[in-house]
Amino acid sequence: xxxxxxxxxxxxxxxxxxxxxQFIRAALEAGHEIFRIFFYHDGVNNGTRLTTxxxxxxxxxxxxxxxxxxxxxxxVVCVAAAQRRGIVDPDEAKRNSKDSDNIAPxxxxxxxxxxxxxxxxxxxxxxxxx
Amino acid sequence: xxxxxxFMYINRHAPCGTVYAVEGLEVVLIGAAxxxxxxxxxxxxxxxxxxxxxxxxxxxxxxxxPAYRALGDYEVNRLYVxxxxxxxxxxxxDELMPLTWEDxxxxxxxxxxxYIVDRAQLSDxxxxxxxxxxF
Numbered sequence: 001x002x003x004x005x006x007x008x009x010x011x012x013x014x015x016x017x018x019x020x021x022q023f024i025r026a027a028l029e030a031g032h033e034i035f036r037i038f039f040y041h042d043g044v045n046n047g048t049r050l051t052t053x054x055x056x057x058x059x060x061x062x063x064x065x066x067x068x069x070x071x072x073x074x075x076v077v078c079v080a081a082a083q084r085r086g087i088v089d090p091d092e093a094k095r096n097s098k099d100s101d102n103i104a105p106x107x108x109x110x111x112x113x114x115x116x117x118x119x120x121x122x123x124x125x126x127x128x129x130x
Numbered sequence: 131x132x133x134x135x136x137f138m139y140i141n142r143h144a145p146c147g148t149v150y151a152v153e154g155l156e157v158v159l160i161g162a163a164x165x166x167x168x169x170x171x172x173x174x175x176x177x178x179x180x181x182x183x184x185x186x187x188x189x190x191x192x193x194x195x196p197a198y199r200a201l202g203d204y205e206v207n208r209l210y211v212x213x214x215x216x217x218x219x220x221x222x223x224d225e226l227m228p229l230t231w232e233d234x235x236x237x238x239x240x241x242x243x244x245y246i247v248d249r250a251q252l253s254d255x256x257x258x259x260x261x262x263x264x265f
Contacts, residue, residue: 006263008150041153080156112160119261120135120164127264130150 002033004118008129010042011060012053017046020128021063028071036074036118037064039107041129044087047077049104061104068106075107076114135260136167141176142264145195146186151179152194154265159197162204169208170201171252177215180226180244195227202231207243214249 005024009016024034039046051061068075077087083096089103103109119125139158143150158170172180179198186193201207209229216222229243247255256262 040157041149081153112157113164115157115263116137116161116164116166119137119263120166125261125263127262129264 002035002123003027004036004122004125006038006127007043008041010045016128034073035122038115038118039077040081044077044082044085047087047104047107048102050102065104065106077107077109079109079111082109134166137261138259139170140264141172141179142174144175144178150265155197158206162206168206171210173212173215177211182225182227202243207231209243210245210247210252212252213246
């Protein structure tokens with residue numbers, strides 16, 4: 001089956017992020033396809049490479065990046081939600097005259113149309129969050 | 131692209147207090163461009179999103195409620211409001227924004243967009259959908 005996943009909550013704040021990750025891993029292991037993972041609301045905070053959790057805890061951001069590179073996943077951060085919360089890629093940094101970017105490897109910033117398209121193109125769209 | 135899917139946006143949060151309502155509305159307005167079969171549902175504290183005369187001035191937070199009036203122009207014209215949720219919160223239909231849309235197939239007649247439905251009816255409507263997005 002072809003799944004897409006929406007992550008609506010911030011890392012470490014809400015277990016929805018961990019549940020989404022575990023679901024995606026299990027789905028891939030079972031041979032399913034993940035069309036797209038879309039990060040919205042505080043979920044965009046999953047995409048900053050500046051995250052530095054304590055060493056004895058899971059590294060949620062790196063975990064996404066590794067999963068994306070391992071399975072060639074499409075991790076999309078909503079641009080409008082990202083701008084509000086300071087998640088920036090090199091293009092956005094330039095466009096908004098910021099002195100740096102912080103997007104983590106494997107993530108890309110794009111529009112809400114990517115969320116709708118994921119719903120249209122997938123067999124199931126799963127939403128993780130409150 | 132394959133044929134249109136049935137999208138329902140379920141709004142469960144009050145307009146203020148968290149970002150879910152305003153960012154949820156952004157999805158609906160952007161999604162309207164995709165010409166899918168779209169409706170919205172308002173349940174729980176989500177019914178407060180449709181209340182008339184919202185005033186957020188004292189909070190310093192932007193009042194985005196006028197944006198709901200644009201939904202009709204985007205052909206989002208089926209907004210289901212759960213009757214029990216209204217009653218539980220002491221609200222009546224008269225206190226909601228009188229949202230309308232213009233039907234181009236009927237000489238641009240102005241028609242209401244709000245439908246008050248009970249919990250069982252809403253349950254059936256949810257069952258019919260292909261995609262549910264919760265905000």
